[in-house]
Ligand SMILES: Nc1ncnc2c1ncn2[C@@H]1O[C@H](COP(=O)(O)OP(=O)(O)O)[C@@H](O)[C@H]1O
């Protein structure tokens with residue numbers, strides 16, 4: 001199965017590690033570092049660490065593309081990003097070093113017009129076809145309009161490509177409003193993103209389950225809702241289940257959702273049953289949480305974590 005990820009708005013994640021985050025006060029940072037990232041880049045990095053060949057595309061600013069090129073080359077990822085004049089955005093991540101929790105400040109990114117969008121679409125079409133799987137992930141440049149993922153999904157599905165979508169706000173809403181032939185095969189909102197889509201708060205697990213089932217009824221085959229330290233919910237035709245994270249040392253939560261998506265993709269690649277898919281996805285997230293950047297431990301360690309993950313069926 002050929003795997004490709006799309007990141008239309010990548011980012012350099014600049015993490016500032018603090019003893020504790022106290023809004024409104026002066027902080028002295030413990031350390032600071034930068035990782036080339038963005039949702040599809042992070043997903044591809046985890047898939048490559050797991051040992052799967054993967055291609056990436058999207059749009060990079062040519063003025064600071066070097067860290068991306070270095071990272072992708074080091075992980076053996078096929079770099080098919082379209083480069084345009086300007087700089088890729090830098091996102092700020094304020095890390096509370098005691099808990100591993102981060103406060104994210106995600107900036108708007110590079111805007112680009114129809115000719116760049118068309119160049120990326122052409123790369124995506126070139127990289128996909130029957131039997132391949134595409135991950136469309138992250139925020140969209142404003143100029144593209146909120147239905148950009150819905151349009152790409154419809155085209156990819158016509159070409160026999162499965163689509164995993166990790167989007168939020170109007171882009172997620174537009175994708176879920178597409179007709180049956182244009183719906184993604186899988187989505188991974190977090191609780192907040194699902195609340196935005198459902199237009200109501202989802203305080204309890206039962207509320208989350210109801211909203212996830214609404215997405216499934218709209219025609220999405222696999223709905224995975226990530227719930228931070230509470231694990232994740234999986235709803236598919238085989239049933240619904242909740243997976244609980246193992247005890248995890250949290251170095252940084254940045255990219256935990258992306259690692260979960262990568263685990264889902266690796267599970268779909270291997271045609272796993274729903275419980276094993278859930279274990280694989282949570283093991284990827286737990287493996288990534290123990291380190292900074294989009295890096296997984298070795299396969300044996302990830303498999304050992306997966307074996308420990310508790311999965312509860314929901315009747
Ligand atoms: N503090 C945490 N402790 C243990 N596991 C966590 C923690 N935060 C995230 N995870 C794991 O990572 C997954 C994705 O995290 P989440 O924060 O829900 O995603 P996102 O980054 O997309 O908001 C969760 O489903 C869970 O398995």
Ligand SMILES: O=P(O)(O)OC[C@H]1O[C@](O)(COP(=O)(O)O)[C@@H](O)[C@@H]1O
Pocket residue numbers: 009011012013037038039040042091106137138139140253254255256257258259
């Ligand atoms: O495209 P968006 O939604 O602005 O998100 C980009 C940010 O998300 C990340 O991919 C991390 O995502 P998660 O923590 O949800 O896995 C960062 O690398 C990046 O700064």
